[in-house]
Amino acid sequence: MGKVVAIANQKGGVGKTTTAINLAASLAILDKKVLLIDADPQSNATSGVGVMPDDIETTLYDCLVGGLDTIEAIYETDTPNLHIIPSTIDLVGAEIELVSQMKREFLMREVVEQVRHDYDYIFIDCLPSLGLITVNALTASDSILIPVQCEFFALEGLSKLRETIDLVQKKINPNLDIEGILLSMYDARLRLANIVVEEVQNMFGEEVFETIIHRNSKIGEAPNLHMPVVMMNAGSRGSINFLNLAKEFLKNNSDP
Amino acid sequence: MGKVVAIANQKGGVGKTTTAINLAASLAILDKKVLLIDADPQSNATSGVGVMPDDIETTLYDCLVGGLDTIEAIYETDTPNLHIIPSTIDLVGAEIELVSQMKREFLMREVVEQVRHDYDYIFIDCLPSLGLITVNALTASDSILIPVQCEFFALEGLSKLRETIDLVQKKINPNLDIEGILLSMYDARLRLANIVVEEVQNMFGEEVFETIIHRNSKIGEAPNLHMPVVMMNAGSRGSINFLNLAKEFLKNNSDP
Numbered sequence: 425m426g427k428v429v430a431i432a433n434q435k436g437g438v439g440k441t442t443t444a445i446n447l448a449a450s451l452a453i454l455d456k457k458v459l460l461i462d463a464d465p466q467s468n469a470t471s472g473v474g475v476m477p478d479d480i481e482t483t484l485y486d487c488l489v490g491g492l493d494t495i496e497a498i499y500e501t502d503t504p505n506l507h508i509i510p511s512t513i514d515l516v517g518a519e520i521e522l523v524s525q526m527k528r529e530f531l532m533r534e535v536v537e538q539v540r541h542d543y544d545y546i547f548i549d550c551l552p553s554l555g556l557i558t559v560n561a562l563t564a565s566d567s568i569l570i571p572v573q574c575e576f577f578a579l580e581g582l583s584k585l586r587e588t589i590d591l592v593q594k595k596i597n598p599n600l601d602i603e604g605i606l607l608s609m610y611d612a613r614l615r616l617a618n619i620v621v622e623e624v625q626n627m628f629g630e631e632v633f634e635t636i637i638h639r640n641s642k643i644g645e646a647p648n649l650h651m652p653v654v655m656m657n658a659g660s661r662g663s664i665n666f667l668n669l670a671k672e673f674l675k676n677n678s679d680p
Numbered sequence: 681m682g683k684v685v686a687i688a689n690q691k692g693g694v695g696k697t698t699t700a701i702n703l704a705a706s707l708a709i710l711d712k713k714v715l716l717i718d719a720d721p722q723s724n725a726t727s728g729v730g731v732m733p734d735d736i737e738t739t740l741y742d743c744l745v746g747g748l749d750t751i752e753a754i755y756e757t758d759t760p761n762l763h764i765i766p767s768t769i770d771l772v773g774a775e776i777e778l779v780s781q782m783k784r785e786f787l788m789r790e791v792v793e794q795v796r797h798d799y800d801y802i803f804i805d806c807l808p809s810l811g812l813i814t815v816n817a818l819t820a821s822d823s824i825l826i827p828v829q830c831e832f833f834a835l836e837g838l839s840k841l842r843e844t845i846d847l848v849q850k851k852i853n854p855n856l857d858i859e860g861i862l863l864s865m866y867d868a869r870l871r872l873a874n875i876v877v878e879e880v881q882n883m884f885g886e887e888v889f890e891t892i893i894h895r896n897s898k899i900g901e902a903p904n905l906h907m908p909v910v911m912m913n914a915g916s917r918g919s920i921n922f923l924n925l926a927k928e929f930l931k932n933n934s935d936p
């Protein structure tokens with residue numbers, strides 16, 4: 425029975441997509457069947473795993489707004505065991521179009537439930553917002569993985585994110601757990617990065633992943649080649665960080 | 681008659697807030713009267729200029745949704761000549777609450793028109809989205825300044841942003857110009873950064889600011905002290921970049 429994890433943080437540019445692509449790809453390399461759902465109209469996750477605009481006929485938008493069967497919007501990627509439901513800019517329209525629909529917060533859950541049994545893990549890459557699409561993703565998920573950039577502004581947003589999680593747990597999805605807080609783009613040379621790491625570990629304790637993703641130029645280059653960094657250059661520090669994260673994730677999710 | 685500039689890009693973490701704070705503060709240091717409007721519920725611009733949550737009684741949300749007079753939501757900052765209309769997380773509600781209001785795209789324009797004559801320049805810091813609040817900002821503005829991080833994903837989003845600008849110009853605000861494309865977080869040591877700079881200059885030519893904002897640790901530290909980097913450390917490379925940008929901005933806006 426597939427576990428569904430939303431990768432979310434309303435702060436922009438903190439590594440949501442990079443984490444979604446590379447954690448999903450690392451688990452796929454470790455022989456898990458993984459589905460990635462691109463819930464961001466910018467569709468960086470889609471191009472990041474090599475699904476290009478000309479290849480796309482059906483998207484998440486068609487499932488949410490058009491009622492298309494989920495299976496019809498699933499694409500294989502160049503990474504074995506990794507499938508994706510892509511997005512295009514059309515998804516921008518969904519925020520406004522869904523407002524008036526009945527059970528508008530549960531539409532993504534219905535999309536996910538149709539295929540949950542076919543995968544070990546399903547990851548939802550969220551856009552930088554606390555709007556309806558993100559609430560949909562949190563309602564469809566068993567847990568939320570929160571990437572936090574080792575920068576000051578990213579720290580400020582965490583308390584607001586916690587409020588949103590509490591609200592979703594109270595009102596719509598009482599089962600939503602915190603999968604973990606992931607420290608990302610860590611540069612050990614910067615004093616600021618070390619301050620943020622300490623503050624996050626004080627604020628969240630056990631909930632912080634032991635694995636920290638370091639800033640690594642190969643991670644920034646991989647999207648240019650439309651592939652996960654773990655497929656582009658398995659020996660790079662970025663790849664090693666994500667493979668370690670995948671192993672820690674599996675340990676946390678293994679049956680006791 | 682104050683010029684209104686929206687600082688927008690739906691890609692997250694590209695330097696919108698950093699540009700809004702530091703360009704506004706640099707112009708204030710050059711003796712221009714400047715108003716900064718924080719149109720992002722994350723309210724990084726608000727805390728970045730030192731206006732803290734306990735100081736805030738009225739916000740942009742009160743003006744847009746509650747009809748408060750604009751003057752009632754203006755706060756002075758520690759930077760002379762720089763005022764701000766702050767935001768709080770309440771602004772998240774505005775996206776949904778404004779959907780059903782009449783003339784919903786023009787609400788921010790009404791807020792701005794009330795005080796436009798009191799300032800030389802008004803900057804609107806936008807959230808990473810193409811939703812209703814950002815459309816409101818584009819409708820209220822004379823031009824849009826687009827920060828672009830020197831990274832691949834940031835490049836992908838530009839064509840989508842251009843489509844949105846064309847749409848706003850056609851449907852709601854024919855006067856919206858492009859103030860310029862600002863290359864930000866440039867790290868000369870990275871091959872990727874140089875590829876992106878070349879691509880952006882090819883795509884946008886004259887519209888690209890000559891000033892490039894380099895990645896600089898002082899810029900990341902300034903928010904921790906709740907002040908613009910140009911106030912924290914005027915001699916740092918980051919401050920020099922933003923003061924040069926301010927001078928280039930003034931040159932582009934001086935009467936022929």
Ligand SMILES: Nc1ncnc2c1ncn2[C@@H]1O[C@H](COP(=O)(O)OP(=O)(O)OP(=O)(O)O)[C@@H](O)[C@H]1O
Nearest residue numbers: 436437438439440441442552638639640644692831
């Ligand atoms: N560890 C890292 N080292 C170097 N570059 C990184 C790292 N993580 C992410 N990046 C780069 O930083 C930028 C922001 O990351 P990413 O796009 O994954 O963030 P995001 O949270 O998904 O952004 P958005 O809020 O726009 O969805 C991207 O260009 C990405 O390639």
Ligand SMILES: Nc1ncnc2c1ncn2[C@@H]1O[C@H](COP(=O)(O)OP(=O)(O)OP(=O)(O)O)[C@@H](O)[C@H]1O
Nearest residue numbers: 436575692693694695696697698808894895896900
């Ligand atoms: N030139 C720079 N050098 C170093 N750090 C920078 C630079 N510009 C921005 N930063 C840092 O990078 C992070 C992202 O920048 P910023 O928050 O301004 O982007 P944004 O586009 O406003 O993000 P959002 O999409 O969440 O609104 C911040 O932590 C900021 O301090």
Ligand SMILES: [Mg+2]
Nearest residue numbers: 440441464468
């Ligand atoms: Mg993303």
Ligand SMILES: [Mg+2]
Nearest residue numbers: 696697720724
């Ligand atoms: Mg911002």
